[in-house]
Amino acid sequence: MEDRDLILRNVEVAGRPGQDVRLARGRIAEIGERLCGPGDSLDGRGGALLPGLVDHHIHLLASAARAQSALLERSRDAVEFERTLREALAARPAGAWLRATGYHERMAGDLDRDVLDRIAPGHRLRVQHQTGSLWILNSLALEKVTAQGAPPEAERDAAGRLTGRIWRGDAWLRARLANDPPDLSALGKTLTAHGITGLTDASATTDGQAAGLLAQAHRLGVLPQRLTLMSAGPLAAPEDGAFEVGPVKVLLDDARLLDLAAFVERIVEARPQGRAVAVHCVTAGELALTLAAFEIAGARPGDRVEHGGVIPADAIPVLKQLGLTVVTQPAFVFERGDRYLAEVDPAEQGDLYRCASLLAAGVPTAASSDAPYASPDPWSGIRAAIRRRTRDGQPIGTAEQVGPMTALNLYLGERRAPGGQATSIAPGAAADLCLLSAPLAEILAEPSAERVRATIVAGRVVFAAN
Structure with missing residues (x-):
């Protein structure tokens, strides 16, 4: 999927304006002023050039089906x-x-x-x-x-x-309903227009058939993003790299929680596959069981708590001690916050979709959409992480607010290691990039997907605004 060489001219890189960035063979080859080289060029008009954004938890087939x-x-x-x-x-x-x-x-x-x-x-x-x-x-x-x-x-x-x-x-x-798979083309266009270059599908139900649909969509360019797929059972990555295999997904429901011994066994069974474990944790009860299971089975780098819908304060040091990553969804504070205010005990509202307190404690934390259960727009999530306001404008859990750059970095982590060091624009890095329409300080003052000018995956422009 690599295109011919491309030079991005007059872009802001890490706060430095007026830079040129040369892409070759799907990677960043050179950064400097007034670069020369073969291939095409794209005028950045002074806009910020970022690493491509990553949605670390999305459900692709369900998101595509939502459109119908x-x-x-x-x-x-x-x-x-x-x-x-x-x-x-x-x-x-x-x-x-x-x-x-x-x-x-x-x-x-x-x-x-x-x-x-x-x-x-x-x-x-x-x-x-x-x-x-x-x-x-x-x-x-x-x-x-x-x-x-x-x-x-x-x-x-x-x-x-x-x-x-x-x-x-x-x-x-x-x-x-296998004779009626959802059309992924509209979703692919939406995600590229948002500046997203990497996706982790967090569906426990992914099997060979579902993985095949997603792999084919990637091969055809319908889903040009780099893909990682979770699953509850074994899954094999194709030789052409259409997707990578991610953690084993464990689903929990408060109404029918797994027996602790069975939960521990699922973690143990994932290890011979060479896979981490990602656990659906929305409630405090689900989180308590998850922490107990990892304390018995042992946690490894890459093990994840998905959502962190409710994280009591006393669970934060345990998350840190175990080395678990939290992949959360700030946009829920905006999209469902008014219902939370009406239904959740005020004493527990500060536990909802934590961010600042996790980062302060050194818990690796990344953001995602959980689409189709929230908007797939990462810029909406960035705004929510900064503002912590509901759709009606009410504050909720404002102690969990983070600064604009921190909010952005929640979406800039490595797809394989969410919550770690944010990726950067550097020679040798993969040319998975998001070009914005203005310098970064201006963009972060009012984050919006409408400010994405171009999205590049492996050196190929997959989205360009009119």
Whole structure:
């Protein structure tokens, strides 16, 4: 995927204006003033040149599918919830599928097949909970996907009837809808326009089929970013390097926590694969179990706590002692903060999606989107890490605010080692770059994806603003 040589002219590099940067064979070859060399040139117009941003925790297939889904996040009550679904259903022929995402109980309580049948009696409807852990299907959808039997994750009522609620059923559902994989092209364009050059897909459900879809999208340039894929089971990287294999993903749910011994065994089983372990930790209970498991099994460099949704103060020194990395999502403070203010005990609001306190304690910390459960825009996450304000402008956990450069660096860590030293523009480094439309100080005063002028992966321009 390497293009011919390219010189980026008049760019700001590490605070130095008026620099030229020559790219050759997919790497940075030279930095200086008024460089000469073969190939094309691109006028940077004085804009800052950064290493490409990395999203250290994203769900690519789910994010792509979201583009064809009814979005429920803004529904405030049952009336708006039903209206959103009915409007989307009206645009589809009878019997067609509708996928809806972003549901939360505050909208219309606990959903089941009967509730959805009343809303969509003539369509196949599946609704995903905001956490991503639960699907609710109506009767027509259930009939379609359970023709050969229901999975153990499918909930049944006291009489043994399927309720339509399926916990952690992504892989099972994908296998039954395999003839309709999501189109990744729009997502790829969005991510490149945001300056993202590296991605870690954090889906536990990634198997050979899903990995093959993502690898092919990378080969075709649909997802030009360098890819790392997590999975709950074994996974092999292709010889052409279309993706690298990342940590083993362990999913936890407070309602059905793993037995500690079983959790420890999963960590132990990951080691012969040469893989770190990344654990989904949203609640304090999940974090406590995770820390106990790593204390028994032993933590290794690269082991990760995903989300860190609630981190009590007394857990921070334990994270540090174990050497665990926290990969968090600052954008949730903005996107869900108003609900947190209403539902979370004020004494615990400072524990939500910590950042400053982790960094101060020396806990390796990186940021990510968790898309599609939040926006894939890293600049939104940067703003949230700086401001710690909700969508309605209310402060939340302001002691966890960080400075603009620190917020940016959360997205500039190595894809293979998030939370470590931020990457830099230097000769010999991979030419994975993000060119902005102004000097960095101006950009960080008001971070926005609209200020990305060009994105370069392996020396090739994969996005250029008009």
